[in-house]
Amino acid sequence: MKKILFLLAFACSLTGWAWERQSVWPKGKMPDAQQHQIAAMTNETSAEGFKPEKFRTAYLEWFDKPANPNGCCMILISGGGYFSCCDVGLIKQWRERFTALGYQCVNFVYRTPRPEGLPIYQTAWEDGQRAVRLVRSQAKKRGFDPEHIGTISMSAGSHLAVLLATSSQTPAYEPVDKLDSVPCHINWAIADAPAYVTTDGELGTPATQQGYGPNIKLSSCFKFDEKTCPMSLHHGGMDEYSPNGSTLIYRELRKRKIPAELHLYPNKRHGAFGLDRAIEFLTQMGIPGSVAPEEDIMKRYPNDDARKEKITQDVWPEGKTPLFQEHQCKPYIEWHFPKERKTNAIQIIYSGGSYQGNGPDGFEVAPARRYLNSLGMTVVTMRYRTPRPKGMPKHITAWQDLQRAVRLVRSQAEQYGLDPNKIGIMGSSAGGHLTLMGVTSSQQQAYLPIDDTDKQPCNVQWGIGIYPAYALTDGEDSNNSTGGNDDSAMPVPEFNFDLKTCPMLFIHGDADGFASMNSVKIWEKMRAMGIQSELHTLALRPHCFQRNASPGTGSYTWLERISEFLKGQGILK
Secondary structure, three states, rough: OOOOEEOOOHHHHHHOOEEEEEEEOOOOOOOOOOOOOOOEEEHHHOOOOOOOOHHOOOOEEOOOOOOOOOOOEEEEOOOOOOOOOOHHHHHHHHHHHHOOOOEEEEEEOOOOOEEEEEEEEOHHHHHHHHHHHHHHOHHHHHHOOOOEEEEEEEHHHHHHHHHHHOOOOOOOOOOOOHHHHHOOOOEEEEEOOOOOEEEOOOOOOOOOOOOOOOOOOOOOOOOOOOOOOOOOEEEEEEOOOOOHHHHHHHHHHHHHHOOEEEEEEOOOOOOOOOOOHHHHHHHHHHOOOOOOOOEEEEHHHOOOOOOOEEEEOOOOOOOOOOOOOOOOOOOOOEEEEEOOOOOOOOEEOOOOOOOOOOOOOOOOOOOHHHHHHHHOOOOEEEOOOOOOOOOOOHHHHHHHHHHHHHHHHHHHHHHOOOOOOOEEEEOOOOHHHHHHHHHHHHOOOOOOOOOHHOOOOOOOOOOEEEOOOOOOOOOOOOOOOOOOOOOOEEEEEOOOOOOOOEEEEEEEOOOOOOOOOHHHHHHHHHOOOOOOOOEEEOOOOOOOOOEEEEOOOOOHHHHOOOHHHHHHOOOOO
């Protein structure tokens, strides 16, 4: 094919941009050409003197070569409802950020508005497959690896990116020249707020049923073929283009064991969120270079310099422990007061351990306690009764301890100058299951009252679940047998989801045998109830993802997700 390289002087005079532009199609060969369609960003179409006839063909806009190339190429794809390419600001932000990181960036501008008599995405998909082929053919010339090509996108652009990521083995058009023998798969996709992906919105509208209902599925246009690539999906919890579209895409990727991340943001509407999380995803995948050596979290948070005082207290009065069994440990709580208090809220933290053991001083508790103390927050750690009680549900005595601990903390908060109505709970693994018990089932009495403390309510205002185990019916006492992906894998019956159920933050390793779908399906259930929660899954990461982690990855910065969540809840400033 004769490469058609040209500088669009007219366009540059409109936009002030002067990068190299390259037509995607040879003259007269563009499939499904329609006279009402153009290929231009909205800052071009809105400029004085714009002439549509000069912008009929989809194009690539090659930006400056990075100062320190990493051998990767990032294709930038605007949204605009397939009516326009409108994300001028995002394209600029992405170009600046990824160029600085060493990525060769190229803006892909496809035909809009929607074609007549064809699926809303058809001409853009044709342009997209051809654009990827053209980018791949330019790899050697421009200094990047032809198998290190990915996308970052928004809205309708993310719908298009998911098509490119999942369906490259389905031809969008008949070949027009030799370039069409070049593969059109991509190697990763970062998709912000993908629109039109559930069947209640696939014709080009907001999701009419919010992505819910037994009749609502993932659109069949996505084929999930053998070239489907890893993805990082980002979505606001209140997006009218339902975030359930992202959870369904994520579920299909998990079924195929394709590494992926899912980042869901509470109380956010349609928009692009979590660029730093996307960069961490690329780092964890080793896309821009080798992953750095892992570091032990206990060595990163080795001391209690931010703590002023510790007070230890038994959970139960002597001789009053309900369902007492001799083989179980004695439960207690510890108050950890910060040197400089900056909030009157209280975070209760406890570990996992399969309900066979637990402790307040290990890697699941101590770093988080020290981190929150450093932010000026009071932390209460808890040791609950383990190993499992004999002849009873595995969690029952721990649940009793948790309800009692919340009541103790609430009853004593004011004497320490703290707010009895700003209490959150946090646990990992089995402790994550216990957190879900505390969050969803506080209106159910776990034990009979023994004193005035038990007159206190035991509901909490937020929960933090770190790789919760045992949350779905395919893994009630072990790893999830179906990965949580089967429709029959539902939240376990002990979670009541009562009227006091509160918002949560979930963080889960994508490769955890106690499947990340534990967190995802609980998030979906909460959203269906009108409860806005936050969720982050971490590509390639197993159970206990944080114990040892590489700098620059989500497993390394996970504690920051907690502080961000608490700020979003108005708990921290």
